[in-house]
Structure formats: structure tokens, C-alpha cells
Amino acid sequence: MTIFTLVATLLLPIAPPTPAQTIGQKGARSRPAVGAATSKVGEDRTPSALGSPALSTSSWFRPHLPDPLYPFRPYASQKERPVRRIDRILYPTIGFPVLVGCGGRFQVWIRDRLTDRSRAVDRTAWHLVLATNERGGQRYRLTVLSVQRVHGNLYQISVRMPADTADDAFHLELTDPQGRHDRQNRSVRVLCPIARHFRFVIMADHQLWDPSWKFKPGQKNNGTYPTWGQKDLNKRITRQGFAEVELLDPAFVLYMGDLVFGLDYAREYPMMHDWWKHHRFVSFMVPGNHDGYARYTIKLKGNLIRMAQAATSCRSVFPRHRSWTAVFRYLACLYRDIKDVLFDNLVHDGLVSYVRTFGPPYYSFDLGRYHFVALNTYDGTNRRRHAFSLWIPFRGLKLGAPAVDNYGGYLSLRQFAWLKKDLARAAAGHQTIVFIGHQDPRGNRTGRRYDVNNPFPTDPISAGHFEEWNYDSKRWDSNPNDARGVEAPRHNSATELLRLVARYGSYYFSGHIHKDDVQLFRPGDDIADGIKARHQIVFVRTTTAAAGVRDDGYWGYRLVEASPAGTLDVSPYDRKLGMSSVPVGNFWVETRPARPAPTRILHSTLPRSLKVTLRYRLTYSAHRGYRFVTAEGRELKLESLFVDPNTNLATYLVAAALPDTNGRFPVLPHMDKTLEVRTKVAWNNRPPKPVVLLTSRPTGSVAIGPNRSDRAIHLPAGTAIRLDASASKDPEGRPLLAYRWAVCALEPQRPTMTSRDQTDSSGHNARIGPAGSASPALARPAAGQSKHPRPKRAAAVCIPLLHSRAKSIAFHVSQLGTYQVMLTLYDDRGARSSMHVTILAEAPAMAPRKPGCGCCSALPARSALPAGLALLLALAAGLLVVVVWRRKRRYNGRDGNDTGQEASGHGHDDTLGNDQPRDEEQRNS
Numbered sequence: 026m027t028i029f030t031l032v033a034t035l036l037l038p039i040a041p042p043t044p045a046q047t048i049g050q051k052g053a054r055s056r057p058a059v060g061a062a063t064s065k066v067g068e069d070r071t072p073s074a075l076g077s078p079a080l081s082t083s084s085w086f087r088p089h090l091p092d093p094l095y096p097f098r099p100y101a102s103q104k105e106r107p108v109r110r111i112d113r114i115l116y117p118t119i120g121f122p123v124l125v126g127c128g129g130r131f132q133v134w135i136r137d138r139l140t141d142r143s144r145a146v147d148r149t150a151w152h153l154v155l156a157t158n159e160r161g162g163q164r165y166r167l168t169v170l171s172v173q174r175v176h177g178n179l180y181q182i183s184v185r186m187p188a189d190t191a192d193d194a195f196h197l198e199l200t201d202p203q204g205r206h207d208r209q210n211r212s213v214r215v216l217c218p219i220a221r222h223f224r225f226v227i228m229a230d231h232q233l234w235d236p237s238w239k240f241k242p243g244q245k246n247n248g249t250y251p252t253w254g255q256k257d258l259n260k261r262i263t264r265q266g267f268a269e270v271e272l273l274d275p276a277f278v279l280y281m282g283d284l285v286f287g288l289d290y291a292r293e294y295p296m297m298h299d300w301w302k303h304h305r306f307v308s309f310m311v312p313g314n315h316d317g318y319a320r321y322t323i324k325l326k327g328n329l330i331r332m333a334q335a336a337t338s339c340r341s342v343f344p345r346h347r348s349w350t351a352v353f354r355y356l357a358c359l360y361r362d363i364k365d366v367l368f369d370n371l372v373h374d375g376l377v378s379y380v381r382t383f384g385p386p387y388y389s390f391d392l393g394r395y396h397f398v399a400l401n402t403y404d405g406t407n408r409r410r411h412a413f414s415l416w417i418p419f420r421g422l423k424l425g426a427p428a429v430d431n432y433g434g435y436l437s438l439r440q441f442a443w444l445k446k447d448l449a450r451a452a453a454g455h456q457t458i459v460f461i462g463h464q465d466p467r468g469n470r471t472g473r474r475y476d477v478n479n480p481f482p483t484d485p486i487s488a489g490h491f492e493e494w495n496y497d498s499k500r501w502d503s504n505p506n507d508a509r510g511v512e513a514p515r516h517n518s519a520t521e522l523l524r525l526v527a528r529y530g531s532y533y534f535s536g537h538i539h540k541d542d543v544q545l546f547r548p549g550d551d552i553a554d555g556i557k558a559r560h561q562i563v564f565v566r567t568t569t570a571a572a573g574v575r576d577d578g579y580w581g582y583r584l585v586e587a588s589p590a591g592t593l594d595v596s597p598y599d600r601k602l603g604m605s606s607v608p609v610g611n612f613w614v615e616t617r618p619a620r621p622a623p624t625r626i627l628h629s630t631l632p633r634s635l636k637v638t639l640r641y642r643l644t645y646s647a648h649r650g651y652r653f654v655t656a657e658g659r660e661l662k663l664e665s666l667f668v669d670p671n672t673n674l675a676t677y678l679v680a681a682a683l684p685d686t687n688g689r690f691p692v693l694p695h696m697d698k699t700l701e702v703r704t705k706v707a708w709n710n711r712p713p714k715p716v717v718l719l720t721s722r723p724t725g726s727v728a729i730g731p732n733r734s735d736r737a738i739h740l741p742a743g744t745a746i747r748l749d750a751s752a753s754k755d756p757e758g759r760p761l762l763a764y765r766w767a768v769c770a771l772e773p774q775r776p777t778m779t780s781r782d783q784t785d786s787s788g789h790n791a792r793i794g795p796a797g798s799a800s801p802a803l804a805r806p807a808a809g810q811s812k813h814p815r816p817k818r819a820a821a822v823c824i825p826l827l828h829s830r831a832k833s834i835a836f837h838v839s840q841l842g843t844y845q846v847m848l849t850l851y852d853d854r855g856a857r858s859s860m861h862v863t864i865l866a867e868a869p870a871m872a873p874r875k876p877g878c879g880c881c882s883a884l885p886a887r888s889a890l891p892a893g894l895a896l897l898l899a900l901a902a903g904l905l906v907v908v909v910w911r912r913k914r915r916y917n918g919r920d921g922n923d924t925g926q927e928a929s930g931h932g933h934d935d936t937l938g939n940d941q942p943r944d945e946e947q948r949n950s
Contacts, residue, residue: 085219086124086131087391090116091443093134093179095385101407103371104322108294108378113137113207114199115179119301120310120383121399124277124392127217128188128828130170135180137201145180146172150202153184155195155213158303159642163669163676165190188767188828191667191676192217194305210302214277217665218830221393221589223276226306228582229463229536230569231263232315234286234293236426237573243539243580246610247630249694259571262580266570266609267304270582274638274678278306281536281567282313282403282463284383287320287427288414290373294382305640309390310383311399313463313537314432317376319407320414321368321481374407387440389447394591395459396451398444400522402434402462402535409435409495409503411481428485431478431503433492434464436518438507444522448529457591460526460533465566466519467553468493470542474553475514478503493537494519515554523556532593533564540578541605542566543595565595568606581606584635599633602690607635612683614639621651622704629683630697632690637681638664639702645675650710650855653679656701663762666855677855712858713761713850716752719862721745728752729862737863742841748848748862749833755852762851766834768827771843838866 092098096111110119116134117123123131133153139145148169155165167184174180195213200206216223238259253264270278285293301308339358344351380386386401403410412429436444451458468474469491476490477498496517497503512518526533543565546558568578583606586594597605612629622643639661643651645668653661665678684698717729721744729738740746750764823845827836838844846862 085393089389096381100377101371103373105291105373107381109381110298111381114209117212118209118384119211121385121388122212122214122307124214125186126219127190128186130185133182136178138178144202146174148172152200154198156198163191189667190215192665194307211307214307224586226270226275226278226582227534227567228278228570229281229567230283230539230572232283232286232572233259234288235572241573243574243578245579245608247691247694250610250613262609263571271305272637278308279461280308280310281461282311283315285316287315287318287375290375290378294378298382311461311463312379312386312401312403314403316379317403317410318412318427318429319374319410320372320412322370322372394457396456397459400462402464404437404440405435406504409478430481430483430485431495433476433495435495436522438509448525452529457531458529460530462535464493464537465535466522475519520554523552527552527556527558530562536567538566539569539575541568580609621706625702627700628697630692631685632688634685635683637683639679639681641677642674645673647857648712650707652705652707652854654703663853666851707854710854710856711756712856713753713755713852715848715850715858715860717848718749718752720747731860737865739865739867740838741869742838742866744838747835750848751832753850759853762853764832765849766829767847769823769825769845771821841866
């Protein structure tokens, strides 16, 4: 029985030992390392020792890019070179950014021609940085986790954010292995913390070169806002609107097309790109009709006789007055094949420049419970989008307009094929689907619902009607090469899109008509032409941002609140005054020099208050902090604080409520309301006192204060742990601003460690300190180690595993090794205190056995046995069992044969006289 007990004990699963494994032994000289295999190039070395990873883009924000090589697709030959701002970085871009939390991950798509492809997959050869424009701005080095070559020159790079990145909109800077640089402005939005309840802004139709604002301005303010150095009113209102969006600090902006006017794309696109990149917000954009015109020029061919005959026959339509309609009618009559001549002289395709400047024409992305579908509703061939521009610069104003036949919506078959697959996938996840497009597929509200596509110049200025959507008819097919047949008012790309919206959608946002409009459809209601809504759908049309208005429209933008339940609040800004959007030009910030920070004065002429965020960049002090107070002495709430690990500066985000005029609008210039915000040093403020309550199954609950933070906690591997900092308090009794956890695993430092960027060969930050900043705080010795190690001993590398902003965190210590947990607390004035907890994950102890012979008690612990010795012992035990079994079987066979012989041959009686010889025989044997 003893032998079998020994064999069973040795054959149980043996935990694989780690190098220099001395966990559980008192007085150990060396710290155990986390068992992680040597990584290959392009693989993520992050150990999965702790269960709950940091929240990344894969769990909250997921982009879907139909065609990663969209900027490099072939296009029709044109005279002007397309505008290009997208070179190597294909995603994220200024028109299709990424939303990510602190410590989260996201992917970067890159097209790069590298001569040495072996270095292309080496993640240490790529350098990606987040940066801001302003003086003394932040710069954060991204950790490259993996580099994957998809095909050809297309690469997908997975990167991770630093743990304490500021809540801001950043530029993404790239340096490839050959030292070449690229940059995508305002393409990364960091949200710390990621909120399930967020708000965003809807904006559309700037069209800055459109002269119609001169005749139909949409200014709805008293004109006292800053001029921003711009002479033209529409440009001043554009800059003012950008500044207001910065103060509102939304999660993102949905821009629904018509960035430019379409007179001169070679100048308009670079101007709008430069204006957009200087403001701190990110935008998801779609193109509008003014963004995608295909401009042609007239090139008349023929002889004098034909021209004379044409002039004689066209005398009846000769333009008697200056009218665009009359001029184009005469040109069409004068030269019968003018349409074919126009198609041979393409000057500039605006849609080609759009995708090379701002991003893909259509895409989608998941945002928590929501699925946003961004559509290119001005799709189709350049012949369908043909236009002719004639303009004259006069006193700084470009007089003219693009003359175009078809400026309504249209979707190609290729986009429809992608859209159906995308919607089916989103519907399977039970998400709230939100459509974004420049045109509305419901068509015109009055008159003809849809207009036919016409060859140019049939009605180049669309006199007498407005086009919301176009369709191909028997009269003219804009793309004879596709499989789409003849369309009709009751069956076209608009009705096909409406059926998808009625089946899947909950919201549809659009622009194009330059005024606000909201319409709700309940289940069973007719949307258009017998198409019934399957569930509640809201269609929202947004006013123009800076172009000429229609009817009662005005310059503005719309605020939308998103709830965690999957519903959007699209309520009007002020229902009593009939304003659905926020009118531009009614609040701004005035700055006056002061110490330690400039005094800011908020001016407002709005009838209702709005929540804004003031951003400060100040010298950081961990022991005092700052107070932000009004002129009346009321202290404002500090929303968030981000300390820059590379400088002594910190970013403070302060929440404020705009003063309002109690419902009066508009007001006289001297009647604006003001709120003065001053910055003061909190001299008597004391940092918070951290207390951590550690709860686990074997140890129960243990309170850990700063005086115990240098002691290591021994726990068996596989233990579930919860760390709770709710007992931490501020000495003044004030509320705490933020709880920030950083958990990492310690590994011996490799020789490839450089002091230049403090990263190892895997690209991980070394010695992660408070909230992810570079600090040696986590490299302190644990219990049983000397506080003054020998100089030859290598320092420990802290590999980040978990970042959290909650009051408590829970995880499993699943591997043997040493873990460091850093807790950083901030009070509501910015003072900081930190403490760390060292956890030693040991091998599980042997279960107590019943009393026996005691031979098993002398065996060493299974986890303490070397792997080779344990294997040899198991083999020896198995061999011993086989030997004993075979000997016993042989002896049993001999006894059986002797008994048979005695019974058959000798015939001995079972009497006392016969026992003696048999006993002697057994003794002899």
C-alpha cells in the first residue's frame, strides 16, 4: 500500500518551475521571475498572469474599414494633381479617428515601401508618438506590441497607450524603419475614463467659398464674439464655432459633408485641413455633394462653317440678359456635342482629393452599445458628378458657383454590397444603429421626391427645384458598366437604402438642406412610398455651419447626448425659442494675465446654460494643488488631472457652467453675462492618505496602509484577489478626485535595456511608477531582500498588465512570480499620494494527509522538485511497480502447480503425520 501511495503522489501533475524559483523559501536571495517564454518578432510579450486586462478599443471602440487601400485606388486622368494629405498612415486619419482609453490598445494601418522587409516586422524599428500643437504640449511614446504584414506594402501595427495620457485630441506621428516620417493630425482621441454616457456634436455645410452667405446670412447673435483675425463673416463664424466645440469638449464630432464649396479644390481642401487640425477635437466625416464635384472645362472643336451654321440656328436662344441658364442653353445649342467634349476635359475630381485628404468615403464603427454607419451619399461616376465652375476673384470674394446637374444623393452597388454585410453583423449584436449621410434618402419634403440624373448641361443650376436624391432613368444611365438597371421614383438607390434603414436603423443624421428638421417614425408608420418602419426611427436634419441658410435656418450645430441604454437624446436646444441647434457666436473666453495661471472670463449671451470644460496647463505640485474659484469665491469642480511624466507640467480639466440670460434672446452687446475664473495655489492642502483592503480566499481581509507598503504579501498562485481603496480619505475631509491602479509583473532587466527611452527589446515601458509614469518606485526590494542590493544585480523590468480608474480592482494571480500593484490617489485640488503593494505568487501548499507510516511526509513539495528529478522518480516508481507485479505473478503460478501435483500423483492425506514433510519443503523453498 505504501508503494502505491508513493507512485500516485509522484505521478500527479507537476507545476512547471520558473528560473531561479525560490518562492516560499525564507531568506531567498533572488526574486522569482514571471515565467514567460522568449518572444518572437512581432508577438506580444505581455504575460497574461493577471486576469482583467485594461479596457482597449477592442471592447468599446471597434472601427470597420471596408478598403484599407482606399487612397491608392486608380482614378480617371485629370489636369490638376489631386490634393494629398494621407501618405503612409491609412488609419486613423483626421476624418476617421480612433477613440481609445488610457492604457488601451488600437491598430494603425500603414502602407510603406521598405527595402528591408526583415526589419519591417521588427516592432523596435517603428516609432509612434502622440503629440499636440501648442507650446509646451504633451508628447507620449506609444508601445508597439506587434507588427503584421498583411500583404504587399500594407502593415498593421498594434500599439498601446501610456497609462496616464491626458484627455485630449492628439496628432499621430510615425517614423518608419528607414527614418521617414508621416503625421495624421487630430486622429487620436483619448478619453480618460471612458464613459458609457457621452455627448457629441453634429455639424455640416461650411462651404466657405460660397458667396450665398452674403445674401442669406445665418448669424443669430449680437456680434460681440472675437473676430479671430478674419474679415469675412462666414470665416469668423467658422473659427468661432470651432472654439465653442473645444469648450464643450465632446467625445467627437459627426461632420456630415460639404466642407468646401467646390470652386478650386487645389486651394480649398488644404485650407480646410489646416483649419481643422488646429482645434482640439476629432471628427468622423462623410463627403457631401460640394466635396465631390468632378469639374470639367469646355473645349469647343469644329470649323468656322459649322460654327456659323450653329450660330444662325441658335439665334432664338441667344442670351439677351446675364443669366446662367440662358448662357448654358445657348452653348448647348451652339455646339451639339458639348456633352462629349466636357467628358474629355476633366480638371479635378473632388471626391478623389477628399479620400486623399480626410479619409475613406464610407466606413463604420462600434461605440459601446452603438453602431455608426458613415455613408458616401454622393457616390457614382465622375460623369454623374460633373460640374462646370466659373468664378472671378473680386475684393477677396470669389464670385461664382459650380454649375452642376446632379447634386442629389446616390449610392453605388459596391457600397450597397458592403452596407448589407455590415448591417447584418451589427444587427446580430443587438446594437443601436445610427446612419450618417449628407443627403436624406426620403427625398424632398415637397414637390418631386426624387430627381432623375441628367447629362451636363441639361439644367446646370437646377432652377426652380431642389435635389435631395437622384436616380438613373431610361433617358440617361450615369454608369452603363454596372449591373444596375433602369431606376424609377418608386425603386432606386434611395428606396433601397430606406428599406435597410427601416429594418435596422434607429437614427439617421443628415445635412444638405441648411436648416433643422426632426421627424419621428413609430413602428408601422410609412417612411416613404409604402416603406414601413419596423421600430422607432428618428430622422434628424441639421442646419448649416457657415453657408447660406434656407427659410428659418441659422448658423449653428447640434448637441446629442448618448445614454448607456442605447438611446440618443436629440431634443432641441431651446424649444420655447424654436432653436433646435446651438446658435454660433454666443459664448467665448477672454484671457487676462495673472499668476499662477491666467484669469479666464466666460462671456455668454445664450438663453440657456451649457456645460463647458476649461483646460489648464500648469506646473505640477504633488503636495499642494490648485483651487479654481469664481470672483464670488465659489470653487469650481476639478474634473480630471493628468501629470506629464516627461515634464513638471500637468493638465487640469475644470468643469464650469455658462451663465445664461434667463431665456432672453438675443440681447444687447452690453447685456452679456460673465463668469470670472481665477486660479489659486492651495497652500494648506494635504495629500490624501491611501488605505488598501486586500481580500482573498486563503488570507481573508487585510488592511494595508503606507507603513506596510514595503512588506510583501505571500499568496498561492491561482488566488482570486480584490483590492479596494474605498477606505482612503483626504485629511481635510474633501472628496477624492481619482483612483488610479497600475499592476505589473517584474522580470529581470535584459541587456537590451537602453537608458534613452527606458524600454526593453519588447517595447514595454520599464519601471512603471505612479499611474504609469516612468519611476523606479516599483523596483523596491520585497521581504527577505536587502534594501541595498549588490551593484551587479540587474534591476527589475515592470511589464504592465492592468490599468484601472475604479475604486477597486479584482484579478487572479494565475502564474508564479512577483507582482507590483501601484495605487495613486488625487484629491479634488490635484494633490497626489501613492503606495505600492508587492505580491509574491507562490506554489500551492500540499494538502494535509491522514496519519500513516510517515514515509510520505519526508517527500519534498511537488512544486519545489526540479522537473528532471520529478520525471526520474516517476519512471523509477513505475519500474518498481512492474517488477513487484511480475514477481508476485510468478510465485502464484508455482504454488498452483505444486498443489495440483500433490492432489493427483501422491495422494497424501490431510493428517498431522503428513504436515512435517510439507513444512520442511516450504522452509527449504
